[in-house]
Amino acid sequence: MRHRIDQFWGEVFGGSTGAAVIVEHRDALLGYAGIYCVVRDSWVFVSAPGPMIENVRALDLDPVTAQQPDWWAERIPGWSVLGPSVHAFADEITDVSAPGVLIKAAGEDDLAELRGSVPVEEWAESGFAGDDVADAWVAVGPDGRAVAGANLTPFEGVPADVGVLSVPAVRGRGIASAVAAVASRTAVEQHGIARWRVLVGNRASRRIAARLGFEEDCRQLAVRPPD
Incomplete structure (x- = not known):
């Protein structure tokens, strides 16, 4: 790796x-x-x-x-x-499960429900706001509502960049880790590597990445001209 x-x-x-x-x-x-x-x-x-x-x-x-x-x-x-x-990378993913939730491929209704339950900036940071989402999964609670999601967007031309988010009410229960593990494992099994990008200040996301086996590699910053 x-x-x-x-x-x-x-x-x-x-x-x-x-x-x-x-x-x-x-x-x-x-x-x-x-x-x-x-x-x-x-x-x-x-x-x-x-x-x-x-x-x-x-x-x-x-x-x-x-x-x-x-x-x-x-x-x-x-x-x-x-x-x-x-930027963190992994070529092996630690198994993580969350009792009481079902993880499944995301449908349009699932994503619309999830989008309405999280802050706009978190939706954007997770990668769901882009037009390059190749695969997505959601974690569904006992009431049938989507409470967390993960996606894969391109890295090196293949779906290997992992994004994840969860609704505030379920955080701290390992649900985001469980759905992120499914996405990350898919990337590793199909393409040999998974990448995780997160703002330095997002400690919760960085903890999830470490729990799954991602190793932090670098810090990255972009400077953009006015539109």
Whole structure:
């Protein structure tokens, strides 16, 4: 798994090494108007559009400041900063179950019900708001209502990026972990790997990922120009 992750980042950033690597967007990010920053251990990797390269190279990048939204906002005013988020990976998933719930493939009615029960920002962060959801599952309680969900969106061109959410009333019962385990195991069984992305401050989601066997790999942040 480690080799595969290193290979993925190598394709994004060109395989360069050093304390601070700054490259022009390659195929994986070609056409992206923003700046993409990843901190792995003591290294900082940044991909930027061609016209921005010299500006970014003039910045005094280090692993601490590169993860700070305010630092980027001060140096590139007017742009929005997203993150930082954690990227975690797994190639084996720990079995997790939640008594009293049924986990099944998600139908349109299930997802509509779930969407109406969670905050808008959580729906977006989970990946359900996008148009690239390949597979989705829900956890259904004894009353037949969907109380948690998980999905798979593309990573390396296959459904291996895991998103999860649950309604506030059922949190802390292991239900989100159970439905996320089904999605994660599907990705691993079909594609050999699963990725989990979550905002650094979302401690609950990070705990679920760790419980399932995901290993945190890096911190990632994006800086986007105004629409």
